[in-house]
Amino acid sequence: MILWWLGDLLLLVVVLPVVVYLLSGVLRAAESIPSTVDGISSTAAAGSKDLDAVPLLLTTQDQVIKTIAGVADYGTSLDVILDDA
Amino acid sequence: MALYGFAAAGAVTILAVALIVLALVFYLVSIIVQLRRITAGLGEVLSGVGEIVEKSAPVNSVVKTINHQLDTGVDLLEGLLVKKAGIDDGLGLVEGLYPGSAAAGFRKFPQSGAAKPPRIGTVYTRGVLTLARLGREAPIAAASPAGPALRDPAYGSAASAKLYPEARQGRPSSLPKSPVVGTGAPVQYEEREDIGAPRKRYADSPASPEPGAAGAAGEPAAPEQKLPVPPDRPKVISWKRS
Numbered sequence: 001m002i003l004w005w006l007g008d009l010l011l012l013v014v015v016l017p018v019v020v021y022l023l024s025g026v027l028r029a030a031e032s033i034p035s036t037v038d039g040i041s042s043t044a045a046a047g048s049k050d051l052d053a054v055p056l057l058l059t060t061q062d063q064v065i066k067t068i069a070g071v072a073d074y075g076t077s078l079d080v081i082l083d084d085a
Numbered sequence: 086m087a088l089y090g091f092a093a094a095g096a097v098t099i100l101a102v103a104l105i106v107l108a109l110v111f112y113l114v115s116i117i118v119q120l121r122r123i124t125a126g127l128g129e130v131l132s133g134v135g136e137i138v139e140k141s142a143p144v145n146s147v148v149k150t151i152n153h154q155l156d157t158g159v160d161l162l163e164g165l166l167v168k169k170a171g172i173d174d175g176l177g178l179v180e181g182l183y184p185g186s187a188a189a190g191f192r193k194f195p196q197s198g199a200a201k202p203p204r205i206g207t208v209y210t211r212g213v214l215t216l217a218r219l220g221r222e223a224p225i226a227a228a229s230p231a232g233p234a235l236r237d238p239a240y241g242s243a244a245s246a247k248l249y250p251e252a253r254q255g256r257p258s259s260l261p262k263s264p265v266v267g268t269g270a271p272v273q274y275e276e277r278e279d280i281g282a283p284r285k286r287y288a289d290s291p292a293s294p295e296p297g298a299a300g301a302a303g304e305p306a307a308p309e310q311k312l313p314v315p316p317d318r319p320k321v322i323s324w325k326r327s
């Protein structure tokens with residue numbers, strides 16, 4: 001009989017607060033994650049938007065190829081015109 | 086009595102277990118809700134990251150191509166410069182255009198890093214070069230290999246003063262100062278209204294006042310009326326033989 005009461009006391013005074021404390025800690029940690037995930041999501045969206053200009057690199061590539069071709073032609077002409085050192 | 090004690094202890098036990106189960110249910114359900122929100126957020130993150138990966142996929146090859154083309158251009162220009170001017174003079178030209186860049190040398194010619202670039206590529210404006218030829222005040226004239234300049238560039242004004250008569254440069258306080266003109270001048274003249282105004286012209290209509298009739302009532306009239314002559318009409322010059 002006394003042991004039973006001691007068990008009840010143990011449940012109410014020790015087990016229940018420990019369970020509540022541990023679960024509240026897990027809940028707090030879980031509640032802090034969505035805000036971080038939202039931040040990561042907005043950052044990823046902004047990074048994706050920043051990369052919208054990437055297709056322009058193809059234009060840059062074509063322009064560089066044309067420029068280098070022009071420089072090569074100009075250099076060939078200079079090579080013909082100017083004397084060597 | 087003992088039966089009541091057992092019943093009470095059992096009730097307390099049931100109450101304690103029920104409280105623990107309630108706490109477990111509350112917190113676990115809350116955690117499940119948060120985990121569902123996290124899952125939804127991670128889905129959005131995954132789509133965003135997927136877009137980034139998709140958009141940045143061709144960047145590597147395109148940048149490699151651009152770098153390859155630019156490397157080809159640099160090699161071409163370096164080769165042409167070295168072929169036409171030589172490594173030393175080419176380095177001097179590069180150093181003159183981009184100071185400090187000759188220390189790295191040409192990329193295609195690793196031995197060019199040890200060469201000492203000559204001072205041949207310094208670009209000056211035409212005015213500076215003219216002053217340098219005259220030997221006056223040009224900064225490059227101070228370090229000219231032909232010798233010092235005629236004038237000290239650090240004290241250009243004092244050196245230039247020596248080129249003028251001593252009366253003005255040696256005793257400037259005894260000379261009158263330059264006059265002050267404009268609104269700050271000590272003597273202000275009254276403005277004339279006719280300056281800047283349209284030029285006066287005679288009227289061509291017959292209703293205009295005649296020169297002879299404009300006199301007073303007691304004055305005799307002019308014997309004959311003459312047409313008004315505009316002031317800008319060229320005069321007719323006649324010669325009479327004497």
